[in-house]
Structures are given as structure tokens and as C-alpha cells.
Amino acid sequence: MPVDVDGLVAQVGQGRPRAVARVISLVENGAPELRAVMAGLSARESRDRGAPRVARVIGLTGAPGVGKSTCASMLVRAFRRRGPTVGVLAVDPSSPFTGGALLGDRVRMQEHAGDAKVFIRSMAGRGHLGGLARATPQALRVLEAAGCEVVLVETVGVGQDEVDIASLADTVLVLLAPGMGDDIQAAKAGVLEVADVFAVNKADRDGASATLRELRTMVALSDRPWRPPIVPTVAIEDKGGDDLMAALDRHHAHCARSGQLDARRRARVLAEIEAIALVALRSRFDELRGDRRLSELAQRVLDGHTDPYGAADDLIGSLP
Amino acid sequence: MPVDVDGLVAQVGQGRPRAVARVISLVENGAPELRAVMAGLSARESRDRGAPRVARVIGLTGAPGVGKSTCASMLVRAFRRRGPTVGVLAVDPSSPFTGGALLGDRVRMQEHAGDAKVFIRSMAGRGHLGGLARATPQALRVLEAAGCEVVLVETVGVGQDEVDIASLADTVLVLLAPGMGDDIQAAKAGVLEVADVFAVNKADRDGASATLRELRTMVALSDRPWRPPIVPTVAIEDKGGDDLMAALDRHHAHCARSGQLDARRRARVLAEIEAIALVALRSRFDELRGDRRLSELAQRVLDGHTDPYGAADDLIGSLP
Numbered sequence: 001m002p003v004d005v006d007g008l009v010a011q012v013g014q015g016r017p018r019a020v021a022r023v024i025s026l027v028e029n030g031a032p033e034l035r036a037v038m039a040g041l042s043a044r045e046s047r048d049r050g051a052p053r054v055a056r057v058i059g060l061t062g063a064p065g066v067g068k069s070t071c072a073s074m075l076v077r078a079f080r081r082r083g084p085t086v087g088v089l090a091v092d093p094s095s096p097f098t099g100g101a102l103l104g105d106r107v108r109m110q111e112h113a114g115d116a117k118v119f120i121r122s123m124a125g126r127g128h129l130g131g132l133a134r135a136t137p138q139a140l141r142v143l144e145a146a147g148c149e150v151v152l153v154e155t156v157g158v159g160q161d162e163v164d165i166a167s168l169a170d171t172v173l174v175l176l177a178p179g180m181g182d183d184i185q186a187a188k189a190g191v192l193e194v195a196d197v198f199a200v201n202k203a204d205r206d207g208a209s210a211t212l213r214e215l216r217t218m219v220a221l222s223d224r225p226w227r228p229p230i231v232p233t234v235a236i237e238d239k240g241g242d243d244l245m246a247a248l249d250r251h252h253a254h255c256a257r258s259g260q261l262d263a264r265r266r267a268r269v270l271a272e273i274e275a276i277a278l279v280a281l282r283s284r285f286d287e288l289r290g291d292r293r294l295s296e297l298a299q300r301v302l303d304g305h306t307d308p309y310g311a312a313d314d315l316i317g318s319l320p
Numbered sequence: 321m322p323v324d325v326d327g328l329v330a331q332v333g334q335g336r337p338r339a340v341a342r343v344i345s346l347v348e349n350g351a352p353e354l355r356a357v358m359a360g361l362s363a364r365e366s367r368d369r370g371a372p373r374v375a376r377v378i379g380l381t382g383a384p385g386v387g388k389s390t391c392a393s394m395l396v397r398a399f400r401r402r403g404p405t406v407g408v409l410a411v412d413p414s415s416p417f418t419g420g421a422l423l424g425d426r427v428r429m430q431e432h433a434g435d436a437k438v439f440i441r442s443m444a445g446r447g448h449l450g451g452l453a454r455a456t457p458q459a460l461r462v463l464e465a466a467g468c469e470v471v472l473v474e475t476v477g478v479g480q481d482e483v484d485i486a487s488l489a490d491t492v493l494v495l496l497a498p499g500m501g502d503d504i505q506a507a508k509a510g511v512l513e514v515a516d517v518f519a520v521n522k523a524d525r526d527g528a529s530a531t532l533r534e535l536r537t538m539v540a541l542s543d544r545p546w547r548p549p550i551v552p553t554v555a556i557e558d559k560g561g562d563d564l565m566a567a568l569d570r571h572h573a574h575c576a577r578s579g580q581l582d583a584r585r586r587a588r589v590l591a592e593i594e595a596i597a598l599v600a601l602r603s604r605f606d607e608l609r610g611d612r613r614l615s616e617l618a619q620r621v622l623d624g625h626t627d628p629y630g631a632a633d634d635l636i637g638s639l640p
Contacts, residue, residue, distance in 0.1 A: 273617060273631045277635045277636050280632060280636060299586070302589055
């Protein structure tokens with residue numbers, strides 16, 4: 001199907017869900033038309049509003065099973081009560097191959113299906129080179145152009161994602177749950193450094209107070225200037241949502257005051273530009289694929305005539 | 321501490337564990353001396369043996385809790401009974417920040433601690449740009465130069481890693497366990513396409529036969545020319561090891577016969593060269609960090625004077 005760039009750009013600007021979904025698919029697939037569409041969206045925003053709109057971005061991460069979708073749904077509900085249009089990007093890196101999202105738990109978001117001011121989109125995090133890094137900022141840009149004032153970016157927190165989110169979000173919300181075992185233990189060390197707010201979900205379960213206590217100790221030991229609030233929630237019963245919103249707002253106000261908000265948004269744009277540039281360079285590599293020179297390079301390394309660094313120099317030198 | 325490149329190269333060639341560990345640390349940190357060390361290792365291998373030795377590489381992946389380390393330990397035992405020197409690279413992407421590995425379960429490998437012909441190394445998968453992709457092939461190269469004839473590369477199977485492993489290993493072994501819930505369900509769709517051999521570990525548990533049955537159905541529906549064997553194991557009791565080794569050998573023989581082994585090894589080298597080249601290009605971006613031009617670029621995007629693609633073109637154009 002040919003892509004009607006101008007039509008898509010206009011329809012995204014009107015917040016039409018199908019156009020938004022279509023453009024995010026182009027983003028996911030790294031479609032050739034993407035460049036024109038993104039340029040069109042930027043131009044349209046600049047024309048109509050002076051500059052592209054920027055959403056409040058909340059990153060939501062945590063291990064599988066802590067209740068991220070349920071918590072996201074609770075936050076969507078809370079933000080919608082305040083009025084703004086809300087987007088949710090659920091990035092699932094566990095599905096590198098399937099074309100669409102196969103998140104069964106997206107059903108937990110069904111309650112918002114009838115709300116024209118809620119955009120929900122799952123993305124599979126394919127391609128480590130810029131998978132999440134390339135696609136998410138651009139999908140975010142699409143949601144912003146569609147009028148989303150708040151966007152929740154939800155990912156499975158398994159390590160690098162947290163860092164990617166941190167470079168992307170105004171506020172990073174890390175979800176934990178009691179009794180998740182050693183994996184959480186290991187994860188904590190990493191997430192502590194990127195979390196702006198913690199929620200201990202399923203706080204009605206055994207072990208919740210231990211998890212809260214432990215987390216408080218870890219936070220107290222940290223020397224970051226912002227001390228992340230720790231909020232107990234039971235998202236499935238809509239409990240703790242007000243406290244969580246208050247904590248998120250507190251961090252947002254802190255960032256706005258300290259100039260961090262601008263800094264984070266600038267970093268987000270820089271990361272986006274770099275990711276696009278790297279993908280462009282990478283695609284120049286791909287143009288060499290199948291090229292006899294490339295297999296010769298590999299063979300030279302296998303034969304011991306050169307080492308991988310020397311071969312990499314040759315590769316860079318022969319970029320088209 | 322200054323790096324004695326020649327000394328390290330010689331000691332790695334002699335299979336000295338401390339030198340091996342030191343060089344893998346250089347790999348992890350992307351140390352500036354790395355290039356000289358890797359060139360030295362390649363030159364030494366070529367001088368002494370005509371070409372660098374190539375290990376049999378088995379990728380081992382699966383969700384947290386399926387028993388990867390226990391299974392790896394069982395395989396180390398089995399390979400060691402046959403004679404060859406064995407390496408284990410345990411890549412843990414869940415720890416992006418900590419300098420070393422904090423895998424508590426490395427204790428399950430303790431039984432091999434006294435065996436001079438077993439090299440075990442944990443690596444944290446930092447930096448999505450080439451973290452695992454850059455470091456693992458090079459660490460593998462170090463183990464090969466140290467005389468490892470078999471290397472197990474163990475990673476937490478959470479998506480992209482499986483793909484990275486697939487591009488790296490001669491044989492990809494995917495571990496499952498009964499009763500892991502929906503996460504496994506989601507993972508299966510992805511791993512099915514990269515798995516060369518499946519092990520259903522903890523096969524003495526409830527639900528094992530259901531998992532086996534389900535997996536058999538999925539494998540039967542696949543149209544890949546190689547149909548992955550499915551082996552039940554109870555690694556903690558050393559059960560199923562012989563069957564698993566037989567399945568791994570069967571796949572290895574199949575790959576050798578079909579020419580796939582050479583193809584995979586060539587692909588491994590190509591991926592390594594590309595990763596090094598991308599890191600080199602990326603570091604040129606980093607040289608621009610703090611450069612006024614870069615913040616101006618970001619500001620131009622924020623102001624709507626250009627879009628991220630245009631900015632990326634400018635960035636590439638201004639690479640040092």
C-alpha cells in the first residue's frame with residue numbers, strides 16, 4: 001500500500017487513531033517514507049504552533065509480573081480525570097520477531113478502549129541497534145503531534161531498557177512487587193540509579209513491608225540529590241493512585257525548578273538524533289552486505305591475515 | 321596500572337586464568353589498549369598455528385529461573401569428561417551499572433573452580449550500542465586464544481539477546497521450565513525461531529509434560545529445515561545430560577554437513593567487525609559531546625527549525 005505522506009501527516013495532527021497507528025508502524029519498520037512523514041509532522045507543528053509540542057513523558061519500568069500494565073492503566077485513569085490526552089507506549093523487547101505486539105496483558109488496558117483521548121500502542125523492540133532507542137523517541141513524537149500531553153512509556157525492566165528510558169523520560173517510575181525473588185534483588189542495584197519515583201505494587205501482599213523497608217534503606221544510602229519517593233500501591237484495586245500522582249508531580253516540579261526538565265528533553269532529542277544517525281550509518285553497512293569485499297574481510301580475519309579492528313577500519317573506509 | 325600488552329598476549333596464549341580475566345576486563349571496559357591486545361592475540365595465533373583457533377560455541381538462553389547456570393554446569397562436566405578445555409561466558413544484561421558481575425548464582429559453577437581447563441567469566445552487558453554485541457565476540461576470541469575448544473555463552477533470554485546469541489553461536493540451546501507462566505508464553509514465539517535445541521529443565525516438576533507437549537506442537541508447526549530436538553533435563557540432579565549432549569552433537573554435525581557452521585562463523589566475524597566499526601563511529605559522536613554545535617542541533621529540533629532526520633544528516637556531516 002503506497003503511503004500518502006501528506007494525508008497521514010494531516011490525520012495525525014487531527015488525532016485520528018488509525019493514522020497514528022499507521023505512522024507508528026512505519027516507525028517500527030523503519031519504513032523509507034518515515035523521513036518524509038516525520039519532517040511533515042515537524043513542519044506542521046511549527047506552522048500551527050510555532051514549535052513542536054512536547055509531552056510530559058513518564059517512563060514506567062519493572063520486572064515481568066510486577067503489574068506494569070495495571071499500574072499504567074491506573075495512571076491513565078488519573079491523568080484523564082485531570083483532562084489531558086494521554087498516550088501509552090508499551091515497549092516489549094521480548095518479542096523481536098513478531099510484527100505486531102503480542103502482549104496478552106494489553107487486555108488490562110481495555111477499559112480505555114472507548115476513550116478517544118487515550119492512545120495505546122504496543123511496540124516490539126526489534127533490532128538491538130536502535131530498536132528501542134530509535135523507535136521509541138519517534139513514536140513519542142508521533143503521539144505528541146497527535147495531541148498527547150502525557151505519554152507513559154512502559155517497558156519490561158530487564159536492564160538496558162531502564163537506561164534507555166532514563167534518557168527518554170522526564171520522570172522514571174520504577175515498579176517493584178514483594179516476593180519477586182533474587183531477580184528483583186539484582187535489578188534493584190541497576191534501577192536505583194535511574195528511578196525518580198518507586199512504586200511498590202501489590203502492597204497488600206506478604207513481604208510488602210520488607211520490600212518497602214529494604215528500598216527505603218537503599219534510597220537513604222544513595223547520594224543523589226533527588227531522593228526518590230517510595231509509594232505503596234495496589235493498582236488492581238486502584239489504591240495508591242493519588243499518592244503516586246502526587247509523587248510524580250513532585251518530581252516533575254522539582255525537575256522544572258532545577259532546569260533538569262529542559263536538560264532531559266534536550267538529552268532526549270540528542271539521543272534521538274544520534275540513534276537516527278547511527279541507523280543511517282548502519283544502513284550504509286547493510287548496503288555493503290553481499291558485497292564480495294565484506295566476505296573477503298571476514299575471511300581475512302578467519303585466516304588470521306588481519307584482526308577485527310583492522311577489518312573494522314577497512315569497513316569504515318569503504319562505506320558508500 | 322599500565323597494561324603490558326606483550327606480556328598479556330603471551331600469558332593468554334598460555335591459558336593463564338588471571339591474564340584471561342584481565343583481558344576480558346579490558347574488553348568489557350572498551351579499554352584503549354584493547355586494540356593492541358586483540359591484534360597481538362591474532363598475530364600470535366597466526367604465527368603459532370597458521371590461523372586463529374575457533375571454538376565450538378554453544379549459546380545458552382532462557383528466562384530467569386529456568387536453571388541456566390545449573391545446566392551450563394552440567395554441560396561443562398559433560399564436555400570436560402571428553403577432554404577439551406571449556407569456557408563459560410555468562411552475560412548478564414540486567415546489571416548495566418555495576419562494574420563486575422553480581423550473579424549470585426555463579427556459586428552453582430563452584431564445582432569447576434579447581435579445574436585449570438575450565439574458564440568461567442561473568443560479564444555485565446552494559447551499553448546497548450554494542451554492549452553484548454561488541455564485548456561477547458571479543459571475549460570469546462580471548463577464550464579461544466587461551467585454548468578453549470568449547471565455549472558456552474549464557475545469557476538471560478529476554479528477547480534481543482537471543483538474536484544476538486543466534487548471530488554468535490554455532491548452536492543455540494534454549495532452556496525452558498514448566499510453570500513459568502505467561503512470560504514464557506510470550507518468549508516462546510521469539511525463541512522458537514532461533515532455537516537449535518530445546519531443553520525443558522526441571523522436568524520432574526508439575527506441568528513438565530504439558531510444556532513438552534506444547535513445545536513439540538510449536539516445533540512441528542515450524543517450517544524451518546532443522547527441527548530442534550526437545551530434551552527433558554533435571555540439571556540439578558545431572559539428569560538428561562547425555563541426551564542433551566547427543567542433541568547438541570547432532571545439531572553440530574548437521575551444521576558442519578550443510579555448510580551452516582562455516583556460514584555461522586563467518587556471520588559471527590562479520591557481526592564482530594560491524595560492532596567494532598559502529599563503536600568507533602559512535603565514539604566520534606562522543607567526541608562531539610559538549611560541542612556547542614550538538615546542543616545547537618538539539619535546540620533547532622526543539623524549536624521546530626529542523627526535524628531529527630535533518631539534524632542527523634548534519635551530525636553525520638560534522639563527524640570528526
